[in-house]
Amino acid sequence: MLRLVTDRLLLPAGMATLLVLSLAYWWLDNGPHEIFGTLLFGLLAWHLSINRRWFLKLRVGRYDAxxxxxxxxxxxxxxxxxxxxxxxxxxxxxxxxxxxxxxNVSVIELHWFSAYWVVMIIAVHVGTHWSRVMAAAGTLFRLTPSRIRAWVLRLAAVMFVALGAWSFAVLGVSTKLMFGYSLDFWDFTTSVTPFFAHWTAIVAGVAVLSHYSMAGLRSAGTLRSQSRKGGT
Structure with missing residues (x-):
């Protein structure tokens, strides 16, 4: 149980926390930024070690969409x-x-560019494995299937997508992902918490979209497989 919680919940949560903290460069300054980044790569190495079998199975099995x-x-x-x-x-x-x-300024900009893309892709990555996360959470808290809880989670998903879209615009993430130079730096002298709230909303919103997109691909693949069997 402890290993399941650590591998499926605590480790990903720790990596996500360090990643978002690392984005607050103008609040933390360079020293803490590098420390958090180093810890992030350390946890990443641990994560890869735990999931090394996934890489070994890349040549095994059938590939669908x-x-x-x-x-x-x-x-x-x-x-x-x-x-x-x-x-x-x-x-x-x-x-x-x-x-x-x-x-060199270009190297620094490349560093930031890749960092923003890492945030987006990790959010997508979380969405692709959200079923495992929920299963681990259900095991930890001994949750039983509930129609009410399912609808509450769906409503929360819609809210996360809406908040994520709004935060995406507030932080000007689209410019950052296009390797465009932006002067939109968060003013940490005015507020700190909203910065992290916006990034959390973005990650959650992208994860929700990723989760349902992957669920759609899985359903489409299942229907295609059933239609082929029915035609034989």
Missing amino acids: RRFAVVAIHTWLALNMVVLFVTSILISRSLLSFIQFTD
């Missing part, structure tokens, strides 16, 4: 994490200040 989508998501996430890791080393000014390789 959903599985192709999942592999594409993981590939894009891996590429961005590599870019994020390499640029982190190159521009480090605290933990690796004694061997700082460069302070």
Whole structure:
């Protein structure tokens, strides 16, 4: 039970928390930013070690639309994490200040660009595995199926999508994802909590869209398989 909770709930939650904290660069300053980033990569290594069997099974089994989508998501996430890791080393000014390789603005912008994409893809990644997360939570809290709770969660999902869309616009994320230069930096002297609330809403909203998109692909694949069997 403890391992299930740690692997399925605590570890992903810890990684997400560190990632969002790392985005608050202008509030934390460089030192804490690099510490949180280093811890994030440490947890990522742990996460990959736990789920190493997934990589070994890539050549096994049949590929449908959903599985192709999942592999594409993981590939894009891996590429961005590599870019994020390499640029982190190159521009480090605290933990690796004694061997700082460069302070080139383009490298710094590439670092931020990959970081924002990592947030988006991790949100998609969470959505693809949301059923496992809910199953782990149900096991932990010994929840039984409930129609009322299901409708409450669906209503919450709609709210998360709406709040996520609003927060996406407030933070100007679209510009950041297009590698465009933006002067829209959050003013932490005015408020701090809303910054994290906006990013939480964005991650939750994208995860919801990802979850239902993957559910749609799974249903479409099932219907296609049934129609083929019916035609034989």
